[in-house]
Amino acid sequence: MDKIGKRIQSYREKQNLTIEDLAARTGLTENFIHAVEEDDMYPSLQPLVKLARALGVRLGTFLDDQVSSDPLITRLADREEEIIMHPDGKEAGLKFHSLGKGKTDRHMEPFFIELLPESAKDGHLSSHEGEEFIVVHSGKLRVIYGKEESVLEPGDSIYFNSVVPHNVACAGDEKAEIYAVLYFPE
Structure with missing residues (x-):
C-alpha cells in the first residue's frame, strides 16, 4: 500500500502540477508539501484538507486503496x-x-x-x-x-x-x- 504522501504526489503529477503550483493553490510552503510527499509528515488535518481541495478530491481519497461494497465493516x-x-x-x-x-x-x-x-x-x-x-x-x-x-x-x-x-x-x-x-x- 502506498503511503498517503505518495498518493498526494500521484494526484499532483496526474494533474501536471508542480510542487510550486500546489503551494500557490493551497497557501502551504513548497518545503512543507515536499515533506508531506516524501516523508509522510503531517502537523494537523488542516493542510491535508487544503491539499485535497486543491487537487479536487475528498480527504478520504488519500486513504483509500481498495473499494468495498456496503456495508463497510472495520474490525x-x-x-x-x-x-x-x-x-x-x-x-x-x-x-x-x-x-x-x-x-x-x-x-x-x-x-x-x-x-x-x-x-x-x-x-x-x-x-x-x-x-x-x-x-x-x-x-x-x-x-x-x-x-x-x-x-x-x-x-x-x-x-x-x-x-x-x-x-x-x-x-x-x-x-x-x-x-x-x-x-x-x-
Whole structure:
C-alpha cells in the first residue's frame, strides 16, 4: 500500500502540477508539501484538507486503496494507523485510524484517534469548512473552540462547526482515545 504522501504526489503529477503550483493553490510552503510527499509528515488535518481541495478530491481519497461494497465493516483487529501527526515536527502527537477506508462514496470521515500528551504542545487553532463530532473513549480531551476551552472525559461528546477556529488535544499526562467523525462539504 502506498503511503498517503505518495498518493498526494500521484494526484499532483496526474494533474501536471508542480510542487510550486500546489503551494500557490493551497497557501502551504513548497518545503512543507515536499515533506508531506516524501516523508509522510503531517502537523494537523488542516493542510491535508487544503491539499485535497486543491487537487479536487475528498480527504478520504488519500486513504483509500481498495473499494468495498456496503456495508463497510472495520474490525478492531484490522484497524491500521493511517496518519501520524507531529505537532512540533518531531514527536508524534496524534495517530489516526481511518474507519471509513474503502467506502469510496462516503461524505464523512470517521476516525479512531489516539492523542498522546505531546499533542497538547500545539495550541494552534485551525478552521475548515464542515462539522466535527467527537466522543471520548478514554483519557481526557482538551477542546479549544473559539475563546472557550473545555475538558471532556470518557463518554462525553462534542459536536461543532469546524469553521470556528479550534484545537483538539490530550489533556493530562495519559493518552486520550476518541472516535471522531468529520464532515467536509463538497
